[in-house]
Amino acid sequence: xxxxxxxxxxFALTAGAHFSFVALTLGxxxxxxxxxxxxxxxxxxxxxxxxxxxGQLYVINYAMGIVTGLVMEFQLGLAWRGLTDFAGNAFxxxxxxxxVVAFFVESTFLGLWIFGWDRLNRWAxxxxxxxxxxxxxxxxxxxxVANGFMQNPVGxxxxxxxxxxxxxxxxxxxxxxxxxxxxxxxxSFLLAAFVMAGVSAYHLARRTAEREFFRKxxxxxxGVSLPATFLTATFGGIGFGLLQPGKAAxxxxxxxxxxxxxxxxxxxxxxxxxxxxxxxxxxxxxxMLAVFGLLFYLSIxxxxxxxxxxxxxxxxxxxxxxxxxxxxxxxxxxxxxxFREMGRQPWAVYGLLTTAEAMSPMTExxxxxxxxxxxxxxxxxxxxxxxxxxxxxxxxxxxxxxGGAPRPTVPERPDPALTF
Amino acid sequence: MEIxxxxxxxxxxxxxxxxxxxxxxVLPYLGRTPGERREVLAAIAPFFLxxxxxxxxxxxxxxxxxxxxxxxxxxxxxxxxxxxxLSWVLRDAGLWLRSRLAARAWQTxxxxxxxxxxxxxxxxxxxxLSGVIGIAGPPALVPxxxxxxxxxxxxxxxxxxxxxxxxxxxAAVLSxxxxxxxxxxxxxxxxIALAVVGVLTGTRLALEAGSSGSWLTPVILALLxxxxxxxxxxxxxxxxxxxxxxxx
Numbered sequence: 001x002x003x004x005x006x007x008x009x010x011f012a013l014t015a016g017a018h019f020s021f022v023a024l025t026l027g028x029x030x031x032x033x034x035x036x037x038x039x040x041x042x043x044x045x046x047x048x049x050x051x052x053x054x055g056q057l058y059v060i061n062y063a064m065g066i067v068t069g070l071v072m073e074f075q076l077g078l079a080w081r082g083l084t085d086f087a088g089n090a091f092x093x094x095x096x097x098x099x100v101v102a103f104f105v106e107s108t109f110l111g112l113w114i115f116g117w118d119r120l121n122r123w124a125x126x127x128x129x130x131x132x133x134x135x136x137x138x139x140x141x142x143x144x145v146a147n148g149f150m151q152n153p154v155g156x157x158x159x160x161x162x163x164x165x166x167x168x169x170x171x172x173x174x175x176x177x178x179x180x181x182x183x184x185x186x187x188s189f190l191l192a193a194f195v196m197a198g199v200s201a202y203h204l205a206r207r208t209a210e211r212e213f214f215r216k217x218x219x220x221x222x223g224v225s226l227p228a229t230f231l232t233a234t235f236g237g238i239g240f241g242l243l244q245p246g247k248a249a250x251x252x253x254x255x256x257x258x259x260x261x262x263x264x265x266x267x268x269x270x271x272x273x274x275x276x277x278x279x280x281x282x283x284x285x286x287x288m289l290a291v292f293g294l295l296f297y298l299s300i301x302x303x304x305x306x307x308x309x310x311x312x313x314x315x316x317x318x319x320x321x322x323x324x325x326x327x328x329x330x331x332x333x334x335x336x337x338x339f340r341e342m343g344r345q346p347w348a349v350y351g352l353l354t355t356a357e358a359m360s361p362m363t364e365x366x367x368x369x370x371x372x373x374x375x376x377x378x379x380x381x382x383x384x385x386x387x388x389x390x391x392x393x394x395x396x397x398x399x400x401x402x403g404g405a406p407r408p409t410v411p412e413r414p415d416p417a418l419t420f
Numbered sequence: 421m422e423i424x425x426x427x428x429x430x431x432x433x434x435x436x437x438x439x440x441x442x443x444x445x446v447l448p449y450l451g452r453t454p455g456e457r458r459e460v461l462a463a464i465a466p467f468f469l470x471x472x473x474x475x476x477x478x479x480x481x482x483x484x485x486x487x488x489x490x491x492x493x494x495x496x497x498x499x500x501x502x503x504x505x506l507s508w509v510l511r512d513a514g515l516w517l518r519s520r521l522a523a524r525a526w527q528t529x530x531x532x533x534x535x536x537x538x539x540x541x542x543x544x545x546x547x548x549l550s551g552v553i554g555i556a557g558p559p560a561l562v563p564x565x566x567x568x569x570x571x572x573x574x575x576x577x578x579x580x581x582x583x584x585x586x587x588x589x590x591a592a593v594l595s596x597x598x599x600x601x602x603x604x605x606x607x608x609x610x611x612i613a614l615a616v617v618g619v620l621t622g623t624r625l626a627l628e629a630g631s632s633g634s635w636l637t638p639v640i641l642a643l644l645x646x647x648x649x650x651x652x653x654x655x656x657x658x659x660x661x662x663x664x665x666x667x668x
Contacts, residue, residue, distance in 0.1 A: 063516035067509045070472075073479050077494035078501050088487020089630040096484025096636060099477045100643050107476075108650045111469035114667055116657050164631040360495035370502045377506060381513055388520055401519070402667060 004356050006367035007079045017378055018068035023333050025065050026136055027192025028058040033129045040126045046213055049397050056402040057389055064385045081360035086353050090156045090163040091149040098142030106135035117403040141181050148177025150349050179239045186231035191329040193228055197221030198326035199393045205319035210396055215312050222302040229296045247343030250281040280342040287335030291328050298325055421637050422485045422629040429481055431618040433474035435611045440464035440471055442575015444538025450579055450590050454527045462666040463582035466658040470651055487630045500547045507540025515668050542568040552624050574610035581607055584661050
């Protein structure tokens with residue numbers, strides 16, 4: 001592998017891990033906020049316990065989303081200086097707005113939600129989770145504005161060899177960003193819905209004590225999954241109409257169109273290989289579509305079955321099917337992400353800057369060290385994250401520490417008051 | 421104006437997150453048992469999420485307002501930046517994970533990771549500082565060590581304001597156990613020192629703004645009161661001393 005491949009692999013591993021965490025976070029935060037709304041309005045004890053249990057899974061996962069996201073933000077300037085030098089004035093503003101419009105408030109309020117559980121008025125606590133959810137959406141939107149610009153650069157002018165923003169509105173309404181935002185957001189609902197349904201089905205199959213708790217959770221998960229599949233497919237369908245010619249040609253494995261793309265790009269940009277890696281693009285796209293098809297049927301079947309209380313409590317084959325389904329939406333999302341990003345190659349900013357040009361001048365040793373170090377750390381953390389999620393999910397609502405008051409480890413003793 | 425916006429977030433990070441990094445550095449000194457360490461971590465628990473976003477925002481300002489400097493600073497110091505990011509990831513992972521399991525070995529391991537990550541962060545910032553002010557080779561260790569010591573002192577001062585009893589007594593070593601006033605004064609002093617380091621380092625950076633500032637800066641300035649209010653809500657909610665362990 002040369003230096004570009006090493007740097008690409010590193011960014012792909014970080015971004016892919018980040019995307020898989022964030023997808024669950026976006027969807028699960030929404031479900032938690034919905035449950036907390038129900039719990040707050042009705043003062044319902046079972047819903048309050050549901051907030052704590054699903055919120056615990058959400059918080060464990062959120063932490064991994066943060067640490068991978070932090071690395072990504074700085075990796076852009078570290079390993080992709082060609083990109084930030086060339087396009088930083090244009091798409092960098094979307095990243096800047098992501099930090100102040102979305103992430104800053106999201107993280108600050110999430111801290112308040114986690115640690116202020118019993119200190120805040122319950123309506124204030126409810127408002128916090130909704131702000132966290134909405135700013136999480138905003139965060140996804142701004143990141144997709146930056147990514148959409150790389151897929152389909154609009155609203156820029158080229159001056160002095162670098163890009164500048166010419167039309168903010170065009171950048172913010174870029175279909176490559178807005179359609180992707182709708183698609184990713186709906187897919188994250190679908191993902192979280194199937195995670196919720198699968199974990200609930202596990203407890204129902206094992207006949208654990210929490211029958212009502214998991215019956216409600218199962219129904220919420222499946223109930224959300226169906227509209228989510230329709231939304232995901234709608235935005236995905238519109239997205240298919242917006243594919244770059246190279247991506248569409250590679251996906252369809254159409255030799256005539258591939259040759260045409262190659263000829264047109266060569267005429268525009270000089271000699272080079274302008275066809276994205278066909279194997280990756282078609283495998284990613286087909287995986288996404290096939291798994292989605294399966295999820296669609298599982299969702300319809302689930303919504304019908306959940307209407308029958310006997311099935312909800314006793315249909316074990318269905319329960320275990322739902323448990324086995326948990327990894328599927330993750331696989332579909334990864335497939336879709338590979339399809340989108342591999343299909344953009346060889347461009348970092350489509351038609352303007354190649355991935356090779358986007359790289360920082362770094363030595364192979366530096367690229368290799370950084371790849372190995374981050375991959376090792378993230379591999380361990382990813383394994384721990386999913387192990388911890390599975391363990392927490394299996395142990396059920398009785399052993400959740402979020403929102404509970406941990407016993408003091410140091411006995412209370414009088415302490416002089418703080419005076420200034 | 422762009423420079424002020426960047427400085428606001430960068431100095432906010434140094435002063436606020438400097439405290440939680442410092443507490444992580446002196447964790448073995450403050451907390452001698454796993455239970456004590458958990459109580460020490462409760463001092464920073466509600467704040468560290470809201471503190472590190474200042475750096476995320478500073479990074480966002482670099483990307484949006486100073487794209488040229490972003491590349492120079494990050495790609496120009498690859499080793500230090502990789503070390504900084506790895507330390508940050510490990511420190512955060514340690515904070516999030518250490519109390520998820522009750523096993524003693526698990527907690528001791530992650531306590532160790534928190535301490536190592538915090539030292540890594542402090543020393544990486546110090547090395548980056550050396551790089552920015554143009555000191556290379558072995559002499560670069562001097563500014564790195566000084567800044568790390570400053571972070572640690574700031575952490576102790578913060579812990580003295582947040583903890584009670586024995587833990588507070590240990591943390592108040594810098595203020596000579598002179599009580600609340602002395603503790604407040606020590607914290608103000610270390611905070612000012614960190615801010616001064618931030619300003620002086622900033623004067624050595626090539627702060628040449630990009631082309632987006634004309635429309636981006638007003639948007640960011642308009643948002644600042646919201647961001648500060650969100651943070652103030654956190655500080656106000658957790659203004660009292662720690663009374664026991666938290667979620668972390």
